[in-house]
Amino acid sequence: MEISELQSILRRTYQERDAGRGQDATFRWMAEEVGELARALRTGDRAELVHEFGDVLAWLTSLATLAGVELEESAARYADGCPKCGRIPCGCEPR
Numbered sequence: 001m002e003i004s005e006l007q008s009i010l011r012r013t014y015q016e017r018d019a020g021r022g023q024d025a026t027f028r029w030m031a032e033e034v035g036e037l038a039r040a041l042r043t044g045d046r047a048e049l050v051h052e053f054g055d056v057l058a059w060l061t062s063l064a065t066l067a068g069v070e071l072e073e074s075a076a077r078y079a080d081g082c083p084k085c086g087r088i089p090c091g092c093e094p095r
Ligand SMILES: [Zn+2]
Pocket: 082, 083, 084, 085, 086, 087, 090, 091, 092
């Protein structure tokens, strides 16, 4: 599935709810899902990881839609490798 397709499906599925909740509350939900992902990374099996990565991706996508950002455009930053050094693999100092 393309990122733009996912964003389109989630827009059609949740746009009304997401708009009603608003950007700040949607951000807080996404943060809660990131917390669940952190727990799954510590203690979860692969099925839980797949589930939690999906939820974080969905909330991130909803948030991008609310903010008027197409994630395809965001992903394009990395289309040619590292956006800082422009290399694949990245040649920047590790952080
Ligand atoms: Zn780099």
